[in-house]
Amino acid sequence: MYAFGHHLYSNICNQSSVSIQFPPISVHRLHVLKSFIRAAIPSNDGTVSVVQFEDFVDKDWSFLDGENMVSDEEHMQKIDLIISAGNIVETSKVMISIGSEAFVDRVVNSSPCAQLLVVHDSLFILACIKEKYDKVKCWQGELINVPEKWTAFDVIFLYFLPALPNKLDHVLEALSRRCLPGARVVISHPQGRQAVEEQCHQHPDAVVSNLPQKMTLQSNAADHSFKMIKFVDEPGFYLAVLEFNEMTLAK
Template structure:
């Protein structure tokens, strides 16, 4: 008879692939088998264990399902729908003024500081037309440093405020006249705290961004009854035409003649006191009722 020995949980070393598997096994010992069966039994056992799969590997791997491409939404045009035309971006008036002010701030304003004997004489005529008094509240628009020097020397006790687009010009004025109040801008941007003005000088009207009608509207609100508005150009209309060619981005308008000035004044409590329009001097004196 052949003897059978039972090993409850042997560790097999028949093949490196199955050396880690432990399972109950019946082994026919070589002592009771003829030698010609030894190799066959070993090959049988080895092939049997090599065909076994490790635990957990019996599950069939999932085959990835290809995702169907997401259909692109049809554009209104391809779907036969009418689309409204895009609305053009219209810049606001405030942004336009802000951009223009920044542009004018960087420009060269030295042409306003030209000096000569007749320009100095014209400047004295402009200041005399204002009929300044002590403690008068005065606003100077587009004034030069030289004009401020002369104005303060004539009447040092006035409460003077200066408007200009150029921060450099304002800084130079402030450096020499610390009591003078300076602000970047023009007549249309006068703050309410500057109200009840007695005199307003507009020294270079063609450079202002706001139209004359808007200037009159602001003056009526800010000026005290009987206030004087002095519109002047000490270089005159002839030099203005020359400056237009040299500084096209700075000079935005023109000096109004008498007919145009009176036409714009209609509807405002403003009257024309005197008017001069000469090649080398322009002066219009207005009075707020």
């Protein structure tokens, strides 16, 4: 059973009929998606709701991969800077929250690690990732509720923090319980603050906040034993790197 499928089942099992709508997908991906959802519905739970796959509703996250403001080469250079900030090694346990498919592709292909967990609101995106990378673990739900069985992490990428429904303080509090000493939390956006503002106007259902200012992030980080070791806030690029210090938390 896939973790994100079980989470979906718990949300829909009490409804008599569910109508969900996805972006256009290939027949193969639709088959994969159906398999994931079927795997999430236990056969011994009695009568379950009817799921109309072709009408399944999901937020449109395609804008995360729609990097038409910059060249592909420039965009990939920024992605590589974000990934390198995590200092991934082969023994690392890595988590990506609200990442684009392209970002996950780049991490998988450029930075081998012991475990990679992708957390996302979209069942569709997780199905697409799982279709390509069976060893990548996927979980559908809120970042602050990630099961402890996958923790603790060496590297956490908050690739699109403005999509998280939780306050920054709550996010960092949750991450402090899921980080190994010296772990890095990388907060980023390859197009910067202005792009987030535009995305917020265009996709208000998905983008609910902006990127944190330096002083705000620094203060919230310190409250939860994170130290800011890098901060870049340029018109076309945002990158903040936090390092977890468990000894500070113990005090």
